[in-house]
Amino acid sequence: xxxxxxxxxxxxxxxxxxxxxxxxxxxxxxxxxxxxxxxxxxxxxxxxxxxxxxxxxxxxxxxxxxxxxxxxxxxxxxxxxxxxxxxxxxxxxxxxxxxxxxxxxxxxxxxxxxxxxxxxxxxxxxxxxxxxxxxxxxxxxxxxxxxxxxxxxxxxxxxxxxxxxxxxxxxxxxxxxxxxxxxxxxxxxxxxxxxxxxxxxxxxxxxxxxxxxxxxxxxxxxxxxxxxxxxxxxxxxxxxxxxxxxxxxxxxxxxxxxxxxxxxxxxxxxxxxxxxxxxxxxxxxxxxxxxxxxxxxxxxxxxxxxxxxxxxxxxxxxxxxx
Amino acid sequence: xxxxxxxxxxxxxxxxxxxxxxxxxxxxxxxxxxxxxxxxxxxxxxxxxxxxxxxxxxxxxxxxxxxxxxxxxxxxxxxxxxxxxxxxxxxxxxxxxxxxxxxxxxxxxxxxxxxxxxxxxxxxxxxxxxxxxxxxxxxxxxxxxxxxxxxxxxxxxxxxxxxxxxxxxxxxxxxxxxxxxxxxxxxxxxxxxxxxxxxxxxxxxxxxxxxxxxxxxxxxxxxxxxxxxxxxxxxxxxxxxxxxxxxxxxxxxxxxxxxxxxxxxxxxxxxxxxxxxxxxxxxxxxxxxxxxxxxxxxxxxxxxxxxxxxxxxxxxxxxxxxxxxxxxxxxxxxxxxxxxxxxxxxxxxxxxxxxxxxxxxxxxxxxxxxxxxxxxxxxxxxxxxxxxxxxxxxxxxxxxxxxxxxxxxxxxxxxxxxxxxxxxxxxxxxxxxxxxxxxxxxxxxxxxxxxxxxxxxxxxxxxxxxxxxxxxxxxxxxxxxxxxxxxxxxxxxxxxxxxxxxxxxxxxxxxxxxxxxxxxxxxxxxxxxxxxxxxxxxxxxxxxxxxxxxxxxxxxxxxxxxxxxxxxxxxxxxxxxxxxxxxxxxxxxxxxxxxxxxxxxxxxxxxxxxxxxxxxxxxxxxxxxxxxxxxxxxxxxxxxxxxxxxxxxxxxxxxxxxxxxxxx
Numbered sequence: 002x003x004x005x006x007x008x009x010x011x012x013x014x015x016x017x018x019x020x021x022x023x024x025x026x027x028x029x030x031x032x033x034x035x036x037x038x039x040x041x042x043x044x045x046x047x048x049x050x051x052x053x054x055x056x057x058x059x060x061x062x063x064x065x066x067x068x069x070x071x072x073x074x075x076x077x078x079x080x081x082x083x084x085x086x087x088x089x090x091x092x093x094x095x096x097x098x099x100x101x102x103x104x105x106x107x108x109x110x111x112x113x114x115x116x117x118x119x120x121x122x123x124x125x126x127x128x129x130x131x132x133x134x135x136x137x138x139x140x141x142x143x144x145x146x147x148x149x150x151x152x153x154x155x156x157x158x159x160x161x162x163x164x165x166x167x168x169x170x171x172x173x174x175x176x177x178x179x180x181x182x183x184x185x186x187x188x189x190x191x192x193x194x195x196x197x198x199x200x201x202x203x204x205x206x207x208x209x210x211x212x213x214x215x216x217x218x219x220x221x222x223x224x225x226x227x228x229x230x231x232x233x234x235x236x237x238x239x240x241x242x243x244x245x246x247x248x249x250x251x252x253x254x255x256x257x258x259x260x261x262x263x264x265x266x267x268x269x270x271x272x273x274x275x276x277x278x279x280x281x282x283x284x285x286x287x288x289x290x291x292x293x294x295x296x297x298x299x300x301x302x303x304x305x306x307x308x309x310x311x312x313x314x315x316x317x318x319x320x321x322x323x
Numbered sequence: 324x325x326x327x328x329x330x331x332x333x334x335x336x337x338x339x340x341x342x343x344x345x346x347x348x349x350x351x352x353x354x355x356x357x358x359x360x361x362x363x364x365x366x367x368x369x370x371x372x373x374x375x376x377x378x379x380x381x382x383x384x385x386x387x388x389x390x391x392x393x394x395x396x397x398x399x400x401x402x403x404x405x406x407x408x409x410x411x412x413x414x415x416x417x418x419x420x421x422x423x424x425x426x427x428x429x430x431x432x433x434x435x436x437x438x439x440x441x442x443x444x445x446x447x448x449x450x451x452x453x454x455x456x457x458x459x460x461x462x463x464x465x466x467x468x469x470x471x472x473x474x475x476x477x478x479x480x481x482x483x484x485x486x487x488x489x490x491x492x493x494x495x496x497x498x499x500x501x502x503x504x505x506x507x508x509x510x511x512x513x514x515x516x517x518x519x520x521x522x523x524x525x526x527x528x529x530x531x532x533x534x535x536x537x538x539x540x541x542x543x544x545x546x547x548x549x550x551x552x553x554x555x556x557x558x559x560x561x562x563x564x565x566x567x568x569x570x571x572x573x574x575x576x577x578x579x580x581x582x583x584x585x586x587x588x589x590x591x592x593x594x595x596x597x598x599x600x601x602x603x604x605x606x607x608x609x610x611x612x613x614x615x616x617x618x619x620x621x622x623x624x625x626x627x628x629x630x631x632x633x634x635x636x637x638x639x640x641x642x643x644x645x646x647x648x649x650x651x652x653x654x655x656x657x658x659x660x661x662x663x664x665x666x667x668x669x670x671x672x673x674x675x676x677x678x679x680x681x682x683x684x685x686x687x688x689x690x691x692x693x694x695x696x697x698x699x700x701x702x703x704x705x706x707x708x709x710x711x712x713x714x715x716x717x718x719x720x721x722x723x724x725x726x727x728x729x730x731x732x733x734x735x736x737x738x739x740x741x742x743x744x745x746x747x748x749x750x751x752x753x754x755x756x757x758x759x760x761x762x763x764x765x766x767x768x769x770x771x772x773x774x775x776x777x778x779x780x781x782x783x784x785x786x787x788x789x790x791x792x793x794x795x796x797x798x799x800x801x802x803x804x805x806x807x808x809x810x811x812x813x814x815x816x817x818x819x820x821x822x823x824x825x826x827x828x829x830x831x832x833x834x835x836x837x838x839x840x841x842x843x844x845x846x847x848x849x850x851x852x853x854x855x856x857x858x859x860x861x862x863x864x865x866x867x868x869x870x871x872x873x874x875x876x877x878x879x880x881x882x883x884x885x886x887x888x889x890x891x892x893x894x895x896x897x898x899x900x901x902x903x904x905x906x907x908x909x910x911x912x913x914x915x916x917x918x919x920x921x922x923x924x925x926x927x928x929x930x931x932x933x934x935x936x937x938x939x940x941x942x943x944x945x946x947x948x949x950x951x952x953x954x955x956x957x958x959x960x961x962x963x964x965x966x967x968x969x970x971x972x973x974x975x976x977x978x979x980x981x982x983x984x985x986x987x
Contacts, residue, residue, distance in 0.1 A: 068940070091913035092927075092943050221964035222942070223909040231965050232978050254963045306918040306961060310832045 002105050002171050004051045007076060010102060010169065012043045014074050020100055021071030024062050026055045032125045033112040037062060051076070053128050056109035056151050058262050060084035060094075061217040067095040075099060078106035080157070082164045083260035083296030084217035089164075090299045091258070093220060103165035105173050108146070108154035113272070115149045118142075152276065153263025156180035163297055180261065184280045203244040205271040212248075212265035212275055218255035225250070252278040257286060257305035260296040288318060325450050328359040328384040329442060330375055332366035332391035334421055339364075341425040341434040347390060350439045354446045358382050367397050372404040379408040386414045386449035390442050392421040411454030413900055413971055418445040440984055447983035451976045455900035458950055462548040463648040464891050467492065469540060469830060472500020473873060474865025474880045475653035476522050481884030482651075483531035487891045490533045490645060491526065492554055494826065495584075497536060497602035499523055500655055504585060504679065506686040508873055509736040510767040516601060516688075523603040537608055539826075541642060543650070543833040546922055546953050547860030548896045550647045558638040560595075560609035560617065565633035568597060568605030572625035572634065581613045583690070586683045589698070590690035595625045595634075599688060607633075649887045650834065652844060652856070653864040653880065654827045658819040659714045663721040667713065667817055668787040673698040674795055675787060677819040678733055685740065695745065697813050699793060704813035707741060708797045709734050709752040710784045714820035716755065723820045723841060728870035730818035731758045735771040737816065742775040751778040751810055753799050761874070780808065787815055823867055835921060836861045843869050854883040862886055901954035901971035905945045908932065909966035912943030916958035916967050924951035925958065 007025075014020045027038030027048045035054045039062070040046050058081045066073040077085060085101065088094045110126065115135060122138035133149055135142045147155070157177040162170060187195055213219045213226070225231040226247070233250060261283055265275040286293055290304035290312065301307075331348045333339035344362040351360050359382045363371050366389055378384060387410070389401045394417040402412035420438040428434040466482050468475045471493030479489045491498065502508075503523075505515035526532050541553040576593035583592040585599050594613035597605060615622035616636050626634040658677050661669040669675045674697055676684065687693035697704045711730055714722030731754070738750045757779070759765040771777045784799040790811070797810045823842040831838045836858040837845040844867050847855040854863055864883040865876045905916075907930065917925040926946050931939050945967070947958075958967045959974065968974055 091911065091915075093911065093913065220911070221909070222911050223964055223966075225965050228909070228965065230975070232975070258963075302918055306915050308919075308921075310829045 002169050006169060007051055007102075007104060008046060008049050011040065011049065011074060011076075012046055014100070015040075015043055015046070019072065020074040021069070022066065022073050023049075024059050024066060024073060024075040025049050026051060026057065026059075031123070033110070033115075033123065039066065051104065053110040053126060053133070054112065056111075056153070056267055058084055058215070058217060058264050060088055061215070061220060063094045063099055064088065064220055067098040069098075072098055072100050074102065076102050076104050077162065077165065078104060079159050079162050079170075080106070080153070080260070080262050082162045083158070083294070084262050085296070086164050086299050087258055087260055087296035088217060088220070090296075100167070101165040103162040103168040103170045105170045106154075106160070107173050108150045108157060110146075110149055111151045111267075115144065118144060118149070120144075151263070152266055152274075153261075156263075158261060158294070164299075180280060181284050183274070183277055184284050187277060187281065200244075202273045203248055205273055206244050206247070207271060208247065209270060211268045211270065213251060215264045215268045216251075216255065217260070217262065217264070218258045219251065225254075248273075248275060248278060252282060255279065256282045257293075257303040258295050259283065260294070289313060289315060325356040325386045325452075326358045326382060326384050327354075327356040327386040327388060327446055327449050328375070328378045328382060329354075329357055329361075329388045329390065329446065330366055330371075330378070331360070331362040331420075331438075331442070332371070332389065333362065333364045334392060334425075335364065338391070338421050338425045338438075341428055341431055342420055342438045343431060343435040344390075344438075346435050347420070347438045347442055351388075351442045351446060354443055356386070356450045357446060359384065366391050367400055372400070375401070375404050376408040379405065379410060385410060386416075386452060388416050388418060388442060388445040388449055390418040390420045390438060390445070393417075393419045393423075411456075413455040414449065414452050416445040416449050416452070418442045444980045444983040447979040448976050451973065451979055452971070455970055457900035458898040459895040460548055460898045460950055461895055462891060462893050463550070463646045464488070465490070465645070465647050466649045466651060466887050466891065467550070467552055467645070467647040468651040468653055468864075470500070470653035470655055470865070470867070471495070471498030471526075471534070471536065472653060472655045472865065473502040473519060473522070474655065474867075474876045475500070475651065476519075476526055477877050477880035478651045478653060478862075478864045478884045478887070479532055480522065480525055480529065481881050482887050482891075483529050485884075485888040485891075486531070487888065488531050488533070490535060490554075490647070492535045492538050492540060494539055495536065495598065496559070496606070496608040497598045497604070498526060498534065499599075499601075499603065501679075502873060503599065503601075504587070504682055504686075506682045506689075507736060507740060509732045510761070510763045512736065512740070520601045523601065527603045534604060535643070536604060538643075540830060540833060544921075544923055545646075546951075548648045548890070548893075549951075550650055550860065552645055552647060552650070554643045554645065556641040556643060558611070558640050559606065560611070560614070560634065560636055560638045561607050562633045562635055562638075563604070563606050565631045566606045567631055567633075568602075568607065569630065570597060570607075571628050571630060572607055573597065575624045575628040577622065577624060578613050578615050581610055586690050587677070587680045589680060589683055609634075609636075649860050649862060649890050651862045651864050651883055651887060652827070652830060652834070652836075652867050653883075654824045654830060654867045656821040656866040656870075657824055659722065659822050661713070661817065661819065664713060664817075666786045667710065667784070667815065668789055668795065669817060672787075672789045672795060672815075674704075674793075674813065675815045675817065677817050678730065678737065679819070681737055681816050685737075695741065695748075702813075703745070704748060706749045706810065706812040707751070707814045707816060708784075708795075708810055708812040709738065709750065709816045709818065710797075710799075711752065711754040711818045712783075712820075713817040715818075717820070723822060725841060725870065726758065727818075727820045728758075729821070729872045731756075732761075732764060732767065732872065734816075734818050735759075735768045735777075738777040739771045739775050742771075742777060749778065751780060751797075751812070753780050753782055753784050753797075755781075755783065761872070782808075821866065821870060827867055834858060834861050843867065854879060854886055860890065898950060899952065899954045901969060902949045902952040903947050903954065903956070903958050903967055903969045904949075905947065905962075906966045906968065907944045909964045910942070910944040911964055911966070912945065913963065915961045915963065916945055919957045919961045921955065921957065922951050922953055924948045924953075 011023045023040040026035045033054045037057045124136045127134045133144050133146050160173045160175040259279045293304050329351045331344045348360045348362040402415050405415045406412045418441040424438045465488040468479045468491045471491045482489045502519050538556045541555040544551045572595045576595045578594040581592050582588040595609045611617045683689040715727040759768045782800040782802045788796040795812045801808045836856040846853045847857045862883045864880045956969050959969050
């Protein structure tokens with residue numbers, strides 16, 4: 002699968018009028034500085050990019066775009082299709098107005114991890130198998146890809162798409178780490194240690210709302226944090242509520258719906274490992290109600306909004322007073 | 324701004340002894356909205372209510388806070404009081420300063436402080452209250468009885484007697500339940516079948532009663548007055564209309580090795596069978612696990628021999644959906660598993676039996692045709708030892724902490740029956756206490772001990788040793804003579820603890836009613852509402868609520884029927900004013916609320932919304948059917964955007980209460 006094939010597909014569909022717009026990724030100021038973008042003409046497609054920095058999940062953009070007239074073509078990596086399904090399940094995307102093309106993903110890169118290796122003056126970044134070759138103003142650097150991949154890609158949940166209209170994917174082998182090992186480390190802490198850990202992490206929050214804005218599960222017509230009547234709305238870091246409660250309320254709101262796409266941690270400018278809160282919820286849900294992957298399908302009921310007569314009381318598994 | 328009156332009740336000394344009521348009344352005067360506050364000895368008395376009515380008029384009150392007992396006791400009283408004085412009943416809030424304060428605190432300082440906090444909390448809520456009006460719902464005039472034992476039979480007969488239709492759903496192929504398995508009944512020693520079967524026949528003949536035997540509850544939806552229940556009629560593989568119950572098939576069947584459930588597995592039955600001679604309905608059933616034709620297609624003898632062509636191997640389960648106004652749970656009991664009681668050698672020796680097995684061994688329709696024979700070799704027994712409290716009153720964790728209540732009496736019955744019929748048999752009974760409260764019960768026990776020469780030994784059994792000579796050596800302690808005793812017995816009978824039928828857990832979940840740690844269903848009030856469950860429209864009959872003997876079960880079953888009749892006699896029920904509703908401008912249309920709604924009250928519509936600037940947007944938004952909503956609030960907590968809210972328990976009101984509690 003070549004990038005040129007993807008571009009060709011996009012321009013063909015635009016030209017034939019089958020789709021009115023294309024959602025993909027666009028070059029930014031730097032090579033590694035990509036943003037999701039909408040393309041409405043073949044000329045605009047000049048800026049279309051698909052490379053190691055296309056970590057951004059495109060599914061959320063369909064909430065708006067699928068309401069517009071005409072079809073929208075969207076290119077999706079395997080993990081993006083989980084969020085897509087979850088949004089379909091919640092009736093947020095008009096399915097008939099969307100044409101999904103599945104594309105391969107070999108794991109995306111984390112520019113901050115590259116920079117933290119002391120590499121400066123980056124001009125361009127290329128991948129060559131397990132190596133990443135970085136061209137800088139000071140010359141060429143090479144790093145092992147596994148060391149500079151996004152956290153969400155190191156623990157990739159699948160290389161298989163769960164939804165698409167057409168597939169350009171040829172299949173990639175999935176070698177990923179256990180996504181719950183970090184959670185297990187947190188669970189092994191004492192309550193005090195864990196409190197200190199999260200105090201330390203959450204106190205870095207500048208409440209920029211990037212995690213919420215990028216999260217496909219955080220797509221309410223009116224967010225409680227923007228709603229004066231909710232009693233929890235606030236914009237500024239006025240008191241400790243922000244750091245103590247904001248992320249926890251958000252985690253509860255997306256519990257059972259979070260597909261673990263990892264976007265929250267990817268976009269956090271303060272590098273707070275927000276995905277760990279969600280993963281703890283996912284791990285507990287799996288323990289209590291059996292393995293469940295949000296977005297794996299469009300029909301099943303999420304474990305927290307379903308009820309079966311076999312449901313256990315959490316105390317049956319975790320102990321404690323009944 | 325509300326004009327709130329606060330009325331602090333002393334409840335005699337119930338509250339006033341641990342709460343300084345005057346200080347409470349004084350402290351709340353400065354709370355926002357409060358224009359009047361007072362205290363009185365008994366607010367629920369006519370004088371107390373008059374005080375409230377007068378204050379409402381004199382001070383133009385718009386809201387009332389009564390600091391008194393639990394709202395479960397007098398909320399309705401005070402709402403009516405307020406209504407009679409011209410304000411909406413939902414403008415009344417109760418601060419529970421009795422159950423939550425005076426009854427659980429000893430220190431008057433602490434109690435008073437907490438009472439003031441709870442009063443402030445109720446005031447904070449009333450400040451945000453709005454008048455509400457309840458709708459009305461119709462009552463489906465038909466009852467469902469789950470379980471066809473004596474409890475279910477009695478409830479069904481009484482409800483039918485009042486003229487209402489009743490359906491009985493029974494999992495077994497026949498009604499009759501445990502009582503049908505009993506030989507004689509205490510304290511009169513009349514035959515169980517002789518008194519039960521006429522009632523079973525009454526059920527069969529009653530035009531108002533429909534029987535669903537060999538059936539299970541599949542699903543329950545709805546609420547008091549309007550339940551919708553799916554019943555799974557399991558395939559009997561018999562055309563019920565054609566079968567005459569002649570029993571020819573039972574003789575023809577070559578697969579005769581099924582355990583006879585009716586005889587507690589003590590003998591065998593064919594794959595096609597009628598559980599017992601007086602079974603209702605008198606229709607055969609095929610055990611599909613055992614039938615050769617169903618299992619591997621090779622046989623079909625019963626179909627060849629059936630004179631009325633009633634056999635249908637292709638029959639499948641059928642789902643029947645019916646509407647009911649009330650549901651009676653009468654699921655009964657079973658004896659506990661004895662796996663954890665290895666010391667009694669139950670699994671090692673056939674001659675160690677449970678009392679229920681003994682009932683079958685002594686019954687004329689049982690495996691021995693009523694002659695008491697030792698199960699291992701069919702010989703006449705000479706020494707029989709009974710052990711009481713096997714798994715009852717057991718706090719070791721192996722058994723049940725409660726008293727099974729029926730064992731002392733049936734053991735005395737067994738002893739007496741054996742001594743009467745076989746005077747040569749020696750009967751020993753190990754007991755912890757003998758508990759015989761009940762009319763003519765103690766006299767009955769005394770007769771066993773004094774006239775029938777039954778050897779009652781106060782003490783527990785340590786171990787039962789099966790001997791090489793086929794006998795059982797019972798080692799126990801005699802506490803009165805302070806000695807160890809060894810008794811060589813031919814049989815040992817275990818008064819095994821009873822527990823609710825395990826299926827009741829699932830039923831309780833389907834009915835959203837509560838269950839205690841022993842799986843007994845919880846009554847709405849232990850003393851004052853003993854036959855109602857806390858869930859409106861669900862009633863409890865028989866042992867599913869707690870251990871009971873037959874007289875007690877029958878009385879409770881009739882009491883239960885009276886409550887059902889009282890409900891079915893109404894044409895409409897006052898609905899619930901505290902219903903949910905969405906703020907459509909915030910609704911995502913995500914379906915989460917509909918998924919969690921236990922009543923099916925939520926649907927979706929596409930609606931057009933103005934976005935400003937002349938633009939509109941069509942969005943899917945939720946709609947609550949207020950006649951169906953029961954105000955449980957599940958949707959309000961599940962809604963991710965907080966669009967769903969509950970009247971009378973709005974998020975804002977609850978947050979105001981929390982804040983009132985937290986502020987100092």
